[in-house]
Amino acid sequence: MQLIPQSPEIHAYLAADEVMDHGHPLVGETADALWTFAGDAYSYAKVAFEFVRDAIPHSADSGDPRVSWRASDVLRTRNGICYAKSHALVALLRARGIPAGLCYQRLTDDDGSNPVVHGLIALRLPGAADWARQDPRGNKPGVDARFSLDAERLAFPVRPELGEVDHPELYATPHPAVLGALRESADGPALRRNLPAEIGKFPVG
16 A cells, blocks of 8 residues: 655654664664574565564463563563564664654454554665555464565455555654553553554654
8 A cells, every 4th residue: 555654754764762762782683683694675674574573472362461562672572462563673674774664554353343453564675666564463373464565465454344444654653542552551451451443643743
């Protein structure tokens, strides 16, 4: 899909902050280690994606009650939900100079009930004209996300007939509703209660 960057400056999608803290030694060390399996931006992006997808379990799948949201904490605990894993992948990409940001979907159960916001990322490789969405959520039966720059291979293709939505906005920083849910939840059960069902637009300069 055609994404709409919420910041006009590409530098915003390379910046370090409290969440995508790629100045942290653990993020840098992880990026350096992954680079040894790559050697170019495309290979590194694919390796980093697969690392976050496969080596960091989604806490809803693993049953881990800890709530992480900062990229370095996600890498340290090897744990996180979709938002947290997206923060980690964005930080790893930015650590190697690859612009990356956050995007969201509205998903539901199979009958259209229980809407929830799902988080994923988009990146833009050197020389590319467009952003490409990737979903590092983690695979399981019925979910088979893959790294792809052409046809998207996301964890959850949306079903408009059930009210599901691909939000086109590409954020340089986490949406406040997402970050608030993570920060305000002491454990997994609290986070499940706090997960946002919708997100509104907010300006990013």
